[in-house]
Amino acid sequence: MKLGFSTLGCPNWGIEQIVEAARANGYEGVELRCYNGSVDLLKGLGEFRGGPAEFKRRLSRAGVEVCCLDTSVRLTDPDPSPAEGDRMVDLAMALGAPYLRVFGGDMPEGESREACLARAAQKLAHLGRRAAQRGKRVLVETHDAFSSGASVGALLDTAGGDGTGALWDLHHPYRLGEPLRETAVGIARRTHHAHVKDSRKDGGYTFLGEGDVPIADLVGALHAAGYRGYLCLEWEKMWHPELAEPEVALPQGARYLSELLSRLGIPRG
Numbered sequence: 001m002k003l004g005f006s007t008l009g010c011p012n013w014g015i016e017q018i019v020e021a022a023r024a025n026g027y028e029g030v031e032l033r034c035y036n037g038s039v040d041l042l043k044g045l046g047e048f049r050g051g052p053a054e055f056k057r058r059l060s061r062a063g064v065e066v067c068c069l070d071t072s073v074r075l076t077d078p079d080p081s082p083a084e085g086d087r088m089v090d091l092a093m094a095l096g097a098p099y100l101r102v103f104g105g106d107m108p109e110g111e112s113r114e115a116c117l118a119r120a121a122q123k124l125a126h127l128g129r130r131a132a133q134r135g136k137r138v139l140v141e142t143h144d145a146f147s148s149g150a151s152v153g154a155l156l157d158t159a160g161g162d163g164t165g166a167l168w169d170l171h172h173p174y175r176l177g178e179p180l181r182e183t184a185v186g187i188a189r190r191t192h193h194a195h196v197k198d199s200r201k202d203g204g205y206t207f208l209g210e211g212d213v214p215i216a217d218l219v220g221a222l223h224a225a226g227y228r229g230y231l232c233l234e235w236e237k238m239w240h241p242e243l244a245e246p247e248v249a250l251p252q253g254a255r256y257l258s259e260l261l262s263r264l265g266i267p268r269g
Contacts, residue, residue, distance in 0.1 A: 001223070001266055002230045003257050004029035004067045006195070009235030010246035012037045015048075015055060019062045021246065025254040028269075029067030030059065031193075031232050032095070039072060039238070042087055045095075052094035060096075067230045068139070068167070068193050069097040073127075074105030075120035075155075076145065085127045085138070092136050099193050100131060100138050101167050104146030104155060121158035132163030139167035139192055142183075147172040149186030156190060169195040169234070170218040180214075180221055188225035195234040196257065205236060205243060208256040216260060223266050231257055 005027050007018065011034045018030055035044040045052045059065065071088045085102065092100050102124070107116050127138045146152050152166050166187040173183040196219075198211035208215060219231065233253035237243050261268060 001219075001228060001261060002028040002067070002269060003254060004031055004230040004232040005250055005253065006031040006033050006070070006232055006234045007035060008033040008070075008238045009233065009249055011238040013246070015058050019059065019064060021250050022064045023062055025251050026258065027064070027250075027254060029065050029230055029232070031068040031070060031101075031230075031234075032066055032097070033070040034238055041069070042091060045091065052091055056095050066095045066097040067232065068099045068101055069095060070101040073102040073123075074144070075102060075123045075140070076105035076107060076116050078108055078111075078119075085123070086130060089127065089130050089134060089136060089138075092131075093134050098136060099165075099167070100127075100136060101141055101193070102127065102138055103143050104140055104152065106145045117155065117158065121155060124155065124159040124164055125162070128159060128161075128163030130163070137163050137165050137192055139165045141167040141195070142169045142172045142187070147176045148178045149173050149183030149188075150178065151186075153186030153190070156187075161190075165192040166190045167193045167195065168222070169197075170215065171195070171197050171199065171213055171234075174213055174218070175199075180217060184221050184225060188221060188227070191222065191225070191227055191229075193229055194222060194227070194231055196231050196253075197234045197236070205240065207244070207249065207252050208233070216264065219260060219266070220264055223264070231261075233257070 069092045073085045131138045168191040198213045199205045200211045235249045
């Protein structure tokens, strides 16, 4: 497995700081969620001197890749337009990102669950086909109304597997109370990217290993299912400014995950 970190943990950083942190701490990849204080990556990277292609080259020269591109697309939103998702597929092409993250979203009031799921599956199928044509894949994260592996698996079943898959945020199904075995049955073999974070049941987020999320069990289950992708640290500094600075959190996360993989006998890379 490889190690990556989401820029959600360093929301105000520019490319120089991102590259420096990746190289200094042994991260092979960066997941783009925000850049220079904004989650509007289409605008932010569009204004980057040289554009997204130059951004990719700057990372590549440092031996770092964009391991996932995070969109704000919520499949259950009433707006049927896939426009943002389509533009993000194009951005993923320019950045060389293999995956795009989308949210399943919440269930709008006043609408049947069946109708909502049908619309979500239709949007996902459209984006999946478009991504597949470009050698990419759209991943539904375990989040919101789709925090369980069972719900994400059902959505993927309805949408079809052409260019689609799961992003297993290890935190959310556990917090929801879904047994690990059920999560694994739902999505483990369809997982292409994974988020790692830790928290306490009676409090907020913690450094990895200081909460009660069974990270070792979850990573072990992923590996047993054949997963060989990224473990991506998602330090939610953007949404929780009270959390420790990225200069502290990113080194801690890299140390913890490296030691964990070594302890579990899981090779890097």
